[in-house]
Structure formats: C-alpha cells, structure tokens
Amino acid sequence: xxxxxxxxxxxxxxxxxxxxxxxxxxxxxxxxxxxxxxxxxxxxxxxxxxxxxxxxxxxxxxxxxxxxxxxxxxxxxxxxxxxxxxxxxxxxxxxxxxxxxxxxxxxxxxxxxxxxxxxxxxxxxxxxxxxxxxxxxxxxxxxxxxxxxxxxxxxxxxxxxxxxxxxxxxxxxxxxxxxxxxxxxxxxxxxxxxxxxxxxxxxxxxxxxxxxxxxxxxxxxxxxxxxxxxxxxxxxxxxxxxxxxxxxxxxxxxxxxxxxxxxxxxxxxxxxxxxxxxxxxxxxxxxxxxxxxxxxxxxxxxxxxxxxxx
Numbered sequence: 326x327x328x329x330x331x332x333x334x335x336x337x338x339x340x341x342x343x344x345x346x347x348x349x350x351x352x353x354x355x356x357x358x359x360x361x362x363x364x365x366x367x368x369x370x371x372x373x374x375x376x377x378x379x380x381x382x383x384x385x386x387x388x389x390x391x392x393x394x395x396x397x398x399x400x401x402x403x404x405x406x407x408x409x410x411x412x413x414x415x416x417x418x419x420x421x422x423x424x425x426x427x428x429x430x431x432x433x434x435x436x437x438x439x440x441x442x443x444x445x446x447x448x449x450x451x452x453x454x455x456x457x458x459x460x461x462x463x464x465x466x467x468x469x470x471x472x473x474x475x476x477x478x479x480x481x482x483x484x485x486x487x488x489x490x491x492x493x494x495x496x497x498x499x500x501x502x503x504x505x506x507x508x509x510x511x512x513x514x515x516x517x518x519x520x521x522x523x524x525x526x527x528x529x530x531x532x533x534x535x536x537x538x539x540x541x542x543x544x545x546x547x548x549x550x551x552x553x554x555x556x557x558x559x560x561x562x563x564x565x566x567x568x569x570x571x572x573x574x575x576x577x578x579x580x581x582x583x584x585x586x587x588x589x590x591x592x593x594x595x596x597x598x599x600x601x602x603x604x605x606x607x608x609x610x611x612x613x614x615x616x617x618x619x620x621x622x623x624x625x626x627x628x629x630x631x632x633x634x635x
Contacts, residue, residue: 327388328380338430343437348388352437355392359428360444363419364453366411367397368404372421372428404525407497416445420497466517473513500524 331349346352358378362370371378371394379393399405406420416422423429432438451457511521 327382328390330388331390335426335430338426338433341434343434346431346434346437349390351383351389351391352431352440355431356437356441356444357448358392358394360441360448361394361453363411363416363422364445364448365397365400366402366404366408367394367400368406368411368420369399370394370397372419372424373406374421375425402521402526405497405500407500408524462517470513477510497524 334349340346343352359371361367362372367373367377369376377394377396379395380390381393383389383391404411410418410420432441511523511526515521516526
C-alpha cells in the first residue's frame with residue numbers, strides 16, 4: 326500500500342532531495358498546514374496529538390499524499406498544551422514539534438526547511454496579522470453573539486474530561502487542570518477582548534504598542550480595551566527570559582524583517598507574557614504604513630480572541 330511506503334520513507338529519512346519527498350507527499354500542502362499550526366497555536370493538531378488531519382491519496386494508483394487539516398478549534402489562545410512553549414519565538418519549541426519523525430526528517434532537507442520558514446514569514450505578514458484578522462474577528466463576534474447568549478441559557482449536560490499519556494502527547498497537566506477548574510463562566514466580551522487570566526484560555530492581545538517604533542516602546546503600556554473581570558484570577562508579572570536562543574542546529578525563526586517585542590529588553594510587555602501571543606516575534610510586521618496607522622488611529626488598544634470556552 327502507498328501509505329506503508331510513505332511511512333517507511335519517513336522512518337528511513339535516507340534522502341535530502343526535495344523532489345524525492347514530493348513523490349510521496351504534496352510538500353506545499355504539508356508545510357503550509359504545519360506553519361499555520363505554529364502561528365495559530367493549534368493545540369489539538371498534528372504536532373501535539375497527531376490529531377485532526379487527513380492524508381488524501383492523490384489518485385488511485387498514486388504514491389503521493391496531500392495533507393488536509395481539520396477541526397482547528399483549539400487555536401488563538403485556547404489550549405490544552407503549555408502555552409509558554411508556543412510563545413518563545415522559536416518554532417522548534419512548539420509542543421510536539423520534534424515528537425514524531427516527520428518534521429525532524431523533513432527539516433533535514435534544506436529546500437523544504439527554507440520553504441517552511443518562508444511560509445512562516447509570509448503567513449505572519451499577510452494572514453496572522455492584526456490588520457487582516459481584526460475585521461474577521463469583529464464580523465465573527467457580531468455573527469455569533471446571539472447564539473452565544475442563547476447557548477449560555479442551556480443546561481450543561483455532558484461531562485468534560487481529558488485523559489492522556491504524557492510519554493506520547495505533549496499535553497501540560499497544569500494547563501489541563503486549569504481548563505477543568507473553570508467555575509466562573511467567562512463573559513463573552515471579556516473572552517473576545519481579554520486578557521482572561523487562565524493558563525488554558527488566554528486570548529490574543531493586539532495593541533497599538535506593537536506598531537510603535539522601538540524608541541517609544543518603553544514609554545507605552547499596552548492597555549486592554551476592557552478591564553479584567555474582577556472575579557477571575559489575575560496573572561502576576563513574569564520575569565524576563567534570560568535566554569531566547571534556539572536549540573543547537575535549529576535556525577532561529579524570528580524573522581529579521583519582522584519586529585520582535587522581546588521581554589529581554591522590553592519590561593513593559595512582560596506582564597502580558599504568560600497569557601498573550603504578543604511576544605510572538607513572527608506575528609508583527611516591522612512597520613505599518615501611514616494608511617494603516619490612520620485607519621486604526623481612532624481605535625483603542627485591543628485585546629482579541631476568536632475561541633471561547635463553552
């Protein structure tokens with residue numbers, strides 16, 4: 326069977342030739358999907374749980390497969406893995422990134438590694454970017470608000486539980502326990518605007534602080550659009566990281582053309598480090614155009630999230 330040949334090919338890892346990989350897998354579909362897993366913080370996908378994806382055989386007699394992601398609900402601040410490992414600015418620390426053979430073998434191929442890192446940059450600039458996502462988030466909030474209000478009136482009938490083998494899955498027990506202990510319902514607007522204050526439900530905080538020149542960053546405090554809910558636990562400021570270097574042999578994926586808010590030299594952002602994505606260097610363009618600045622000049626600093634707990 327073709328799938329057996331493909332798994333043998335991955336396990337052997339005997340070639341650094343991109344064309345040989347292409348015979349077995351549509352590498353573009355794979356690299357795009359896995360780059361998005363990293364950028365969106367997908368905690369129930371291939372890297373973390375080997376879950377929520379399909380491989381489609383590209384023809385009855387074909388040896389090539391196409392990667393198809395599915396069910397991307399635990400993203401953008403809703404997680405069952407350790408969020409801090411998603412926020413380092415180094416894709417190799419993403420939970421489960423090196424757990425299975427596929428990605429380590431694939432990144433041994435120079436052309437494919439370069440393409441993966443290029444996709445991280447391109448998707449950061451053109452997709453996972455506040456100027457692109459904000460209108461989508463606003464429209465989504467408007468569309469689902471009445472359904473969320475209705476859903477909140479329904480009785481909670483089904484129990485919720487998660488069991489896992491820590492040797493197989495890179496889930497984080499502290500985050501799981503936090504998810505299971507939510508006794509205070511999170512108001513919809515707070516879940517949208519954040520910060521929420523849970524390990525497992527953080528939200529995505531976008532602020533105009535991202536777009537200030539470095540000389541002004543120290544003078545500005547990123548302010549959420551809504552105050553934290555008084556009944557929710559508050560995060561304490563975290564100490565700046567002493568080292569942000571990638572593991573030996575891995576290229577640091579913090580793209581030079583993107584501006585990184587680094588807690589090593591910007592203490593003003595460190596209080597958000599534990600519960601936001603704002604320390605993700607690959608998310609924020611170096612500079613915004615005047616039109617973008619003018620468009621957003623009248624808007625308050627934002628805290629945003631798409632996913633909410635039910």
